[in-house]
Amino acid sequence: MADELKRRLVHASGSGLVALYLLANYLELGLTWQRFRILMVVLAVGTLALEFLRLRVGLEWWIYEKLTREYEQDQIAGYGLYMISMAAVVLVFPSEIALPAMLMLALGDPISGAVSDDTLKRVKSPTVLVTMFVVCTVIAWPFLAPLATLAPIAAALGATIADGVTVKIRDFVLDDNLTIPIYAAVAAWVVLEFVPV
Template identity: 75%
Template sequence: MADELKRRLVHASGAGLVALYLLADSLGLGLTWERFQLLMVVLALGVIGLEFLRLRVGLEWWIYEKLTREYEQDQFAGYGYYMVSMTIAVLLFPAEIALPAMLMLAVGDPISGAVSDNSLKRIKGAKVLVTMFVVSVLLATPFLYEYPLAVLAAAVGATIADGVKLRVGDFIVDDNLTIPIYAGGLAYLALVFLPA
């Protein structure tokens, strides 16, 4: 239980990347969207490098034992998918879409996990789905308030990614990979194809 709480707190710490971008001007950091994209690429490559060292070279830091789950011991870990998906969102979408999509992963996912019964159902229970949807709407609204259909679309994307297990052959796709991509993708489509 203590390790699970630590994982949720580390998960939520990703919101700090969004805060860094939003506060960059007032802090005089000169962090433009292009520089933020570059920072995210560097972070994602760093995580991929760490996972390579862990899986291929055998690097075992104590933090891996605390923050990775049992089934991740011999495969690419969830934190890697987390950084890769956030980076993909930042590269594919404008800030007003990418930032809430990142928050849906960083904040929404651990909140929905806290109300989950941790069963291995293909579709999570109604309480988890509703929680993820409501949290996602609240996270997207400050960024997309002029486009309520995009807010709803982003929340639907995050809820589907979080609540429905996607299986490709024997591989279950980690929701750390899908939440920002689904949320950002549906928000983008809503902005392009639906009336404001």
């Protein structure tokens, strides 16, 4: 249980990247969206390098023991997928879509995990689904509602589907650390592009 709490806190720490961008932007410190994109790519590449060292070279740090799950011992860990998906949405989408998508992963996922029973189900319980949807709508609202009222709802729905519906391809389970920001960003983008205001 203690390790699970540590994982959730590390998960939530990703919101610091969004806070860094917003604060630097507010204080006019020169962290443009383009520079933030470069930062996210550097962080994602660094994370993949660590995963390469862990999986191929055998690098074993105590932190891996605490923060990775049993099934991640011989495959890319959730934090690697987390950084890949965050970097992907930052590279592909504008800030008003990418930032809330990042926060849905950083904050929405650990909150929904706290109300989940942590068993692998095809579809999570209604309590988990509603919690994820409400949290993600609240997260997305300040970013997306000024652009289109339906956009935060669509983004939250995308994140909820990514978090709440398990996609299994043979023995491989598609990790929600990879899908939450991507589903949320795509759903918001579709609304902003194709749904009349």
